[in-house]
Amino acid sequence: MYYTRIMGAEHQINEAIWLFFQGRSPIGCYVLISSAHQVIKNMLAKKNIVSIVESFNANPEELKLIMNSAKSAYNKLKHADYDPQIDIDEFDFGDVEPFIYIACKDFFKLAGGYTQAMQIFEVWFVACYPKKIAPGKEAYLESAQNVFTNIHEVPLTKRQHMGLEQLVKYHNKPELDMPIVREWSSV
Secondary structure, three states: OOOOHHHHHHHHHHHHHHHHHHOOOHHHHHHHHHHHHHHHHHHHHHOOOOOHHHHOOOOHHHHHHHHHHHHHHHHHHHOOOOOOOOOHHHOOHHHHHHHHHHHHHHHHHHHOOOOHHHHHHHHHHHHHOHHHOOOOOHHHHHHHHHHOOOHHHOOHHHHHHHHHHHHHHHOOOHHHOOOOOOOOOOO
């Protein structure tokens, strides 16, 4: 049996989503998402597909801040040779949310579908951050807010719990499966 890089990125994103909603290990979330997104970004580039980062509904400075925050956290972990200690307070779940969203969207662009965890995370993110959603998506936003009523008004830990409830509720439901292309073709 073999494992494709798409399958590896898929598992990393799924695990990061579970960790995030469980409120466990923001460091683990950063590492998993950074690793998965790097693989996905490289594969998208090989196919001349633009990352969602390029079309994310945020101003350039905000987008730069999102990406730098995730990269900075990841880099702090990998450079133990010259700085063996890290400040755990520098790793915050709030900073990793948009990066998970971006990784999910880029995974969809690459593989043509979402896992159940990715679908739930996207609906959760849309409900939490309605102002980040591009114009013309009002119906989608409304349905997301029906699943996660008033979620944008509660603290992060409560939002995470609400996401976890949906993740557990719909875990292993074949009717939610989307087709995903897990094989790689560079053309």
